[in-house]
Amino acid sequence: MTEHEHTPTPDLVTEHPEQIPGYTYGTDAASDAPLTMEELDRLKEAVWLTADDEQALREAAGILADQADDMVTAYRARLHEQPWLAPYSGHPDGTPNPEYGAASKPRFDRWIIDACTRPLDQDWLNYQYEIGLRHTKAKKNKTDNADSADQIPLRYLLSFTAVVIATARDYLGAKGASAEQVDRMHSAFTKSVMLHVTVWTRAYVDPANW
Amino acid sequence: MTEHEHTPTPDLVTEHPEQIPGYTYGTDAASDAPLTMEELDRLKEAVWLTADDEQALREAAGILADQADDMVTAYRARLHEQPWLAPYSGHPDGTPNPEYGAASKPRFDRWIIDACTRPLDQDWLNYQYEIGLRHTKAKKNKTDNADSADQIPLRYLLSFTAVVIATARDYLGAKGASAEQVDRMHSAFTKSVMLHVTVWTRAYVDPANW
Numbered sequence: 001m002t003e004h005e006h007t008p009t010p011d012l013v014t015e016h017p018e019q020i021p022g023y024t025y026g027t028d029a030a031s032d033a034p035l036t037m038e039e040l041d042r043l044k045e046a047v048w049l050t051a052d053d054e055q056a057l058r059e060a061a062g063i064l065a066d067q068a069d070d071m072v073t074a075y076r077a078r079l080h081e082q083p084w085l086a087p088y089s090g091h092p093d094g095t096p097n098p099e100y101g102a103a104s105k106p107r108f109d110r111w112i113i114d115a116c117t118r119p120l121d122q123d124w125l126n127y128q129y130e131i132g133l134r135h136t137k138a139k140k141n142k143t144d145n146a147d148s149a150d151q152i153p154l155r156y157l158l159s160f161t162a163v164v165i166a167t168a169r170d171y172l173g174a175k176g177a178s179a180e181q182v183d184r185m186h187s188a189f190t191k192s193v194m195l196h197v198t199v200w201t202r203a204y205v206d207p208a209n210w
Numbered sequence: 211m212t213e214h215e216h217t218p219t220p221d222l223v224t225e226h227p228e229q230i231p232g233y234t235y236g237t238d239a240a241s242d243a244p245l246t247m248e249e250l251d252r253l254k255e256a257v258w259l260t261a262d263d264e265q266a267l268r269e270a271a272g273i274l275a276d277q278a279d280d281m282v283t284a285y286r287a288r289l290h291e292q293p294w295l296a297p298y299s300g301h302p303d304g305t306p307n308p309e310y311g312a313a314s315k316p317r318f319d320r321w322i323i324d325a326c327t328r329p330l331d332q333d334w335l336n337y338q339y340e341i342g343l344r345h346t347k348a349k350k351n352k353t354d355n356a357d358s359a360d361q362i363p364l365r366y367l368l369s370f371t372a373v374v375i376a377t378a379r380d381y382l383g384a385k386g387a388s389a390e391q392v393d394r395m396h397s398a399f400t401k402s403v404m405l406h407v408t409v410w411t412r413a414y415v416d417p418a419n420w
Contacts, residue, residue, distance in 0.1 A: 039365075045292050046369035048376070082255050136419070154420050155408050158368075159256035162404035165375065166258070166397040179389055187376040190400075194372035198365050201411075204419045209346070210364050 007069050008106040014065050014113060020106045022143040024130065025114065026123040033122075033129035035202065040125055047195045053188035060185040061116035063175045068112040071171055072105055078163055085156065087149040100146040115192045128196055132203035154204045161197050165190050217279050218316040224275050224323065230316045232353040234340065235324070236333040243332075243339035245412065250335055257405045263398035270395040271326035273385045278322040281381055282315055288373055295366065297359040310356040325402045338406055342413035364414045371407050375400050 008020075017023055024030040064071070079085050086094035089101060111131070118124050133139040135152045168189050173182045202210055218230075227233055234240040274281070289295050296304035299311060321341070328334050343349040345362045378399050383392045412420055 042292070042294060043365060043369050046295075046366050047372040048288060078258060082252070084252060085256075151419065154411065154415055155253060156256050158408040158411060159253050159404055162257035162401040165404075166400045169393060169397070183379060187379070190376045191372040194369055194375075198368040201364065201368060205364055205415055209361065209414045 007073075008102075008109065010066065010069070013068065013106050013109045017106075017110045017113075020110060021103060023107050023110060025118075025127045030123075030126040030130040031133055033125040033199075033202075034207070035125055035129065035199070037122065037125070040120060040199075043195055043198060044120060047191040047198075049188070049191045049195060052184070053191055056184045056188035057116040057192055059177075059181070060172055060189055061113060063172055063177065063185070064116060065113055067171045067174065068109040069105070071112060071167070072108045074167065075108075075160075075163065076101070079160070088152050088156075089148055091147055092149060097146060097148065100144050100148065103144040103146075111196075115196055116189070120195075125199070128199040129202060131196075132200035135200060136203045138203060154201060157200065158197065161193060165193055168193075217283075218312075218319065220276065220279070223278065223316050223319045227316075227320045227323075230320060231313060233317050233320060235328075235337045240333075240336040240340040241343055243335040243409075243412075244417070245335055245339065245409070247332065247335070250330060250409075253405055253408060254330060257401040257408075259398070259401045259405060262394070263401055266394045266398035267326040267402055269387075269391070270382055270399055271323060273382055273387065273395070274326060275323055277381045277384065278319040279315070281322060281377070282318045284377065285318075285370075285373065286311070289370070298362050298366070299358060301357055302359060307356060307358065310354050310358065313354040313356075321406075325406055326399070330405075335409070338409040339412060341406075342410035345410060346413045348413060364411060367410065368407065371403060375403055378403075 012019055017025065076089075079089065083094065086096075090097045114127075130139075134143060135157055137151045140150050140152070141148055169182065169186050172185045172189065173179075177185070222229055227235065286299075289299065293304065296306075300307045324337075340349075344353060345367055347361045350360050350362065351358055379392065379396050382395045382399065383389075387395070
């Protein structure tokens with residue numbers, strides 16, 4: 001964790017997410033996703049998220065909940081090693097914007113918990129679409145009134161997903177689960193992450209190509 | 211493996227890929243990628259592909275080479291469980307097209323080996339861009355003179371990546387490597403797959419958003 005980032009109150013992330021500023025999950029403030037539940041069901045099949053995976057995700061949630069903030073801190077530390085990415089989280093000239101980082105962090109933390117616990121329903125679909133929009137010119141910076149670059153290029157969103165997936169294994173194994181259980185949770189987490197990121201990409205792409 | 215699919219001669223995939231029909235890696239027939247080596251270097255950083263990962267991929271190649279055809283067979287078996295995907299690999303009405311499947315399979319098999327062995331140079335960039343084009347209206351069906359749907363929607367390309375990543379672990383562990391070594395190879399393979407798929411998406415997206 002850099003000196004500029006402050007760990008949010010754990011209760012806010014795990015117990016009272018509705019109090020996280022800008023976290024509009026399940027509310028009318030989240031955008032209506034231009035996707036049907038049938039499309040979501042097909043994407044769930046495409047990532048091959050099974051009932052056993054959903055159970056494994058619930059188990060993963062218990063392991064990751066108090067590590068989520070550390071995970072996001074680690075993601076950001078890695079991102080900060082890539083100076084050409086600085087304008088997307090900092091000011092336009094790449095100088096740090098600790099207020100923006102602090103404001104967005106509890107939502108990023110909460111996403112890890114949501115990815116393990118939320119039912120795949122219309123609220124899920126709407127909020128994932130909203131997250132996608134917040135990476136693009138449609139809504140980037142607006143939630144936190146920031147002045148960073150107005151869109152995270154799709155290629156960086158996708159490529160960084162590798163880090164989220166690959167590094168998850170150690171966190172899943174940090175609380176004494178068996179190797180077999182870690183395998184199972186890691187596989188389920190991989191599928192969940194790819195399902196989320198796939199829906200996020202909808203905001204970047206001509207619907208005819210998506 | 212379905213009765214319609216025929217395992218290609220292993221030598222063709224592992225030793226003489228230049229003889230695989232439509233496999234234009236390193237030739238002038240592969241499209242010139244509209245990406246610079248600097249952009250590729252940044253994507254490599256974004257997935258966090260380290261020198262140790264590159265070594266792990268070389269080790270993975272030895273383990274996966276004679277399993278690549280089985281992996282692709284398993285991918286396709288899973289895809290065939292999703293009837294709404296049939297038009298992308300079969301005829302437009304969803305009936306099977308075994309000739310198309312057989313023609314494209316050695317290239318898919320070879321991709322797994324390439325993902326573990328090819329240097330990330332201009333030839334790599336050009337051929338990955340070419341693979342992306344072959345998923346879109348620009349080049350879908352043309353290589354094999356097929357009549358399937360003219361584009362694989364981006365959302366299915368991305369979501370199915372979860373299956374490729376999640377199922378890789380068992381194949382990497384099938385030849386007696388230690389759990390620690392499987393972890394290392396699986397992490398590296400995850401990063402390599404996401405790097406490849408990220409470049410493939412270039413063909414789907416307005417360059418201003420990619």
